[in-house]
Amino acid sequence: MNEYLPGPRPSFMEITWRDDLSDATGYVVIDRLLRGVASGGLRMRAGCTLEEVRGLAQAMTKKEAVHLLEGARYVPVGGAKGGIDFDPRSPLAKGVLERFLDSLAPILQSYWAVGEDLGVRQDDIDEIFERRGWGSAIAPVRRLLGDDEAVAAADARLAHAFSQRIDGISQDELVGGYGVTVAALTAMRARGIDPVGARAVVQGLGSMGGATARFLSQAGVKIVAMVDAAGVVADAAGLDVEQLLAARDAFGTVDRTRLPAGARVLPGDDWLSIDCDLLVPAAVSNCIGVENAEQITASLIVEAANLPVSAQAERALAERGVAVIPDFVANSGTNAWWWWVLFGDVDGSWAESSAMLDDRLQALTDAALSGAERDGVTPREAALALAAEGLAAIEEHDRMQATAEGVPA
Numbered sequence: 405m406n407e408y409l410p411g412p413r414p415s416f417m418e419i420t421w422r423d424d425l426s427d428a429t430g431y432v433v434i435d436r437l438l439r440g441v442a443s444g445g446l447r448m449r450a451g452c453t454l455e456e457v458r459g460l461a462q463a464m465t466k467k468e469a470v471h472l473l474e475g476a477r478y479v480p481v482g483g484a485k486g487g488i489d490f491d492p493r494s495p496l497a498k499g500v501l502e503r504f505l506d507s508l509a510p511i512l513q514s515y516w517a518v519g520e521d522l523g524v525r526q527d528d529i530d531e532i533f534e535r536r537g538w539g540s541a542i543a544p545v546r547r548l549l550g551d552d553e554a555v556a557a558a559d560a561r562l563a564h565a566f567s568q569r570i571d572g573i574s575q576d577e578l579v580g581g582y583g584v585t586v587a588a589l590t591a592m593r594a595r596g597i598d599p600v601g602a603r604a605v606v607q608g609l610g611s612m613g614g615a616t617a618r619f620l621s622q623a624g625v626k627i628v629a630m631v632d633a634a635g636v637v638a639d640a641a642g643l644d645v646e647q648l649l650a651a652r653d654a655f656g657t658v659d660r661t662r663l664p665a666g667a668r669v670l671p672g673d674d675w676l677s678i679d680c681d682l683l684v685p686a687a688v689s690n691c692i693g694v695e696n697a698e699q700i701t702a703s704l705i706v707e708a709a710n711l712p713v714s715a716q717a718e719r720a721l722a723e724r725g726v727a728v729i730p731d732f733v734a735n736s737g738t739n740a741w742w743w744w745v746l747f748g749d750v751d752g753s754w755a756e757s758s759a760m761l762d763d764r765l766q767a768l769t770d771a772a773l774s775g776a777e778r779d780g781v782t783p784r785e786a787a788l789a790l791a792a793e794g795l796a797a798i799e800e801h802d803r804m805q806a807t808a809e810g811v812p813a
């Protein structure tokens with residue numbers, strides 16, 4: 405059931421898939437269709453469950469709905485998610501991915517626009533779609549653009565956007581972490597924390613964690629620890645982020661023989677108790693629960709990962725005055741950026757993309773914090789009210805369109 409948005413309701417569709425040739429199990433949840441389509445990434449990790457995928461699909465609906473903006477060309481769509489319970493490092497992983505996509509092809513071509521998530525690379529998805537002759541992985545959303553000319557212009561903008569490199573790094577690898585950074589800097593300022601010299605711990609050195617650490621550090625924040633699947637790398641004086649990121653492998657694990665001078669290695673479980681002002685979980689879901697939340701020293705948590713903090717832990721943290729900027733606001737930059745570029749709200753350049761992220765993530769973070777203060781609720785609850793408002797407006801628009809087309813109610 406959808407615990408947040410109005411009218412608790414089951415998902416529109418849930419599918420369980422079993423692989424013929426391995427022990428992989430996969431799940432698809434279409435939380436709801438808006439404008440006839442749903443969008444959301446596909447992850448692969450050992451232990452992935454239907455419940456996790458359902459929570460992620462619901463989060464996608466919220467992540468879309470908060471970005472409804474009057475006058476914008478991008479009008480949000482519904483949320484979806486896929487998950488495969490399988491080790492992405494296995495030599496069999498690519499075959500599992502291909503068979504999963506093959507089984508889901510009719511849905512992917514009609515209403516689920518898919519992208520990469522944890523353990524799955526966009527290049528692999530695109531390569532499979534191309535080899536199979538299925539067209540674009542986001543075809544259902546592209547159809548909303550209208551005529552061939554509009555589609556060609558959108559494709560050109562996307563190609564331009566994905567060709568952009570900033571300091572040698574591809575723009576699509578940066579936008580998500582840039583958005584998280586804007587949310588974090590906005591929240592720090594709102595809560596009276598000067599970002600310059602403030603201390604942050606970032607869990608995850610992949611696309612999200614890597615880019616977030618890079619931009620926070622450029623803003624003067626001291627990254628006192630980063631955490632990967634192998635444990636913690638810490639330096640109370642501030643890590644050399646670029647050097648640390650240069651020592652990562654393709655899975656975001658740091659080579660411990662190439663650590664920056666001054667860096668110490670600590671066990672993974674120590675990550676929450678490190679003294680800091682800002683905590684950015686940017687790796688896995690469900691890593692902060694009531695059992696470990698009391699170790700947290702930070703007064704601000706910005707969720708770069710999806711669903712990292714349990715609802716119970718968030719309540720306990722709120723009682724201690726710790727603010728959590730929710731995932732569906734803080735990490736919404738990647739998803740929104742794709743659609744801003746596709747629909748033409750930005751031209752795909754870094755100048756326009758970063759300016760839009762500055763505007764939108766700042767406005768949403770400010771609205772979540774000021775709504776929380778005004779109504780005596782958490783920033784998540786305040787942001788949920790924004791999502792619910794957006795959702796109601798889009799659903800009403802869909803209903804009116806269906807009536808105009810003579811579709812029976």
Ligand SMILES: NC(=O)c1ccc[n+]([C@@H]2O[C@H](COP(=O)([O-])OP(=O)(O)OC[C@H]3O[C@@H](n4cnc5c(N)ncnc54)[C@H](O)[C@@H]3O)[C@@H](O)[C@H]2O)c1
Nearest residue numbers: 580608609610611612632633656686687708709710735738
């Ligand atoms: N990539 C995006 O654009 C995007 C957008 C929105 C949300 N997210 C969410 O952000 C999170 C990270 O995504 P990503 O694309 O950066 O992943 P990634 O695969 O690029 O990187 C994951 C990082 O997490 C670390 N990690 C894995 N297991 C860990 C553990 N148990 N403890 C500590 N660290 C661990 C890995 O070592 C790696 O550094 C996920 O929750 C994802 O759903 C990603």
